[in-house]
Amino acid sequence: MTDHVRPRPGTTAVWAGEEERRAGAPTQVPMVGSVSFGYRDLEDWMSVARGERPGHIYGRNTNPTVAAFEEKVRQLEGAGAATSFATGMAAIAGTFWALLEPGRRVVSTRDTYGGTSVVFTDHLPRWGVDTVLCETEATEEIEAEIARGCDLLYLESPTNPTLKVLDLARLAEAGRRVGATVVVDNTFATPLNQSPLALGAHLVIHSATKFLGGHADALGGVVCGDAEFVRRVFRFREITGASLHPEAAYLLLRGLKTLALRIGRQNESALRIARWLEGAEGVTAVHYPGLPSHPAHAVATRQMRGFGGVLSFALKGGMAAVRRFLPALRWAHLAANLGAVETVAGTPATTSHVECTPEERAALGIPEGLVRYSVGIEDPEDLLADLEQALAAARVRGG
Numbered sequence: 027m028t029d030h031v032r033p034r035p036g037t038t039a040v041w042a043g044e045e046e047r048r049a050g051a052p053t054q055v056p057m058v059g060s061v062s063f064g065y066r067d068l069e070d071w072m073s074v075a076r077g078e079r080p081g082h083i084y085g086r087n088t089n090p091t092v093a094a095f096e097e098k099v100r101q102l103e104g105a106g107a108a109t110s111f112a113t114g115m116a117a118i119a120g121t122f123w124a125l126l127e128p129g130r131r132v133v134s135t136r137d138t139y140g141g142t143s144v145v146f147t148d149h150l151p152r153w154g155v156d157t158v159l160c161e162t163e164a165t166e167e168i169e170a171e172i173a174r175g176c177d178l179l180y181l182e183s184p185t186n187p188t189l190k191v192l193d194l195a196r197l198a199e200a201g202r203r204v205g206a207t208v209v210v211d212n213t214f215a216t217p218l219n220q221s222p223l224a225l226g227a228h229l230v231i232h233s234a235t236k237f238l239g240g241h242a243d244a245l246g247g248v249v250c251g252d253a254e255f256v257r258r259v260f261r262f263r264e265i266t267g268a269s270l271h272p273e274a275a276y277l278l279l280r281g282l283k284t285l286a287l288r289i290g291r292q293n294e295s296a297l298r299i300a301r302w303l304e305g306a307e308g309v310t311a312v313h314y315p316g317l318p319s320h321p322a323h324a325v326a327t328r329q330m331r332g333f334g335g336v337l338s339f340a341l342k343g344g345m346a347a348v349r350r351f352l353p354a355l356r357w358a359h360l361a362a363n364l365g366a367v368e369t370v371a372g373t374p375a376t377t378s379h380v381e382c383t384p385e386e387r388a389a390l391g392i393p394e395g396l397v398r399y400s401v402g403i404e405d406p407e408d409l410l411a412d413l414e415q416a417l418a419a420a421r422v423r424g425g
């Protein structure tokens with residue numbers, strides 16, 4: 027992309043990573059399934075192997091379709107480099123294994139994605155990495171814990187499924203002060219709504235499975251940011267092999283082209299639905315950073331350009347009401363994913379924290395009787411009407 031015209035995100039989402047135009051060449055990035063890439067000249071092959079010349083050798087290391095996907099995300103996040111993984115969890119775990127070693131100390135919060143918190147509680151300790159999980163909204167407690175020593179600061183905002191918001195600039199600064207590597211899971215916000223690198227993070231991670239792909243038909247993960255850190259993460263991934271499949275990269279690339287359209291619509295619809303739910307009968311709490319009633323609304327307004335497509339809410343009557351409410355929804359998949367073009371609903375026990383036992387969810391402060399609602403791109407009037415009738419169905423025998 028030419029330097030003098032820096033495109034806006036909607037243009038970047040469409041063109042980045044695929045702007046090379048050659049006469050007669052396909053306009054679309056092809057799905058290259060080939061495992062290896064051949065050479066006629068040994069010197070040529072060696073110069074690619076030494077990294078002196080661009081090119082691909084073996085699919086576990088690099089692949090042209092996968093590289094186009096990485097480039098698109100790199101530009102969307104304004105990162106120095108990007109590398110990809112088979113899933114979001116592979117990206118998260120791979121980043122830890124690449125950057126940590128025995129004796130290191132990680133500071134994070136209790137409300138990270140369920141799989142991530144299992145890595146913190148079950149796996150990092152086995153490798154001699156000390157992990158401290160702070161109360162998510164206790165900014166001063168997190169800062170104090172960072173000041174006690176921190177090699178890697180791991181943040182997620184907004185959180186899954188209670189939509190808590192961390193002050194990313196303030197915490198990143200605290201991390202940088204003690205020399206920590208600052209890593210942010212930006213899955214919920216997407217690069218359209220939030221730019222953690224501009225707020226001080228070294229690395230940004232996405233489960234591309236969610237909003238980046240947007241169609242719930244491909245798993246993927248991506249890590250981008252400071253080129254030196256990304257290089258270390260890539261070195262680990264190319265050896266351990268959790269590489270993104272080219273077919274998944276192809277689907278993710280196609281999904282990414284409409285990112286700005288989808289996120290714009292989902293931001294608008296989610297805000298409208300959250301406002302409506304706040305006054306709805308039978309709803310006892312609504313969690314959405316765009317609501318003035320959200321405890322960190324001011325922080326969210328400062329660090330986000332839109333509040334995202336996911337909200338959660340509690341029903342009067344608890345889990346019994348949730349059991350009646352969810353199956354009554356007409357325009358929602360009851361499923362574990364989020365960020366898709368279809369609306370998706372579920373509970374923490376079946377979605378974000380399916381990896382945890384009930385005891386672990388309780389210990390993490392994750393309420394069972396909560397509905398997580400990922401707003402799709404349907405007409406919001408239909409979603410509001412659907413919520414209204416499902417709330418009525420939930421009230422029938424409960425109250």
Ligand SMILES: *Cc1c(COP(=O)(O)O)cnc(C)c1O
Nearest residue numbers: 113114115139186213233235246
């Ligand atoms: C889904 C999710 C992940 C894990 O991603 P996978 O692609 O399912 O491995 C990590 N973080 C957040 C916030 C998520 O929502």
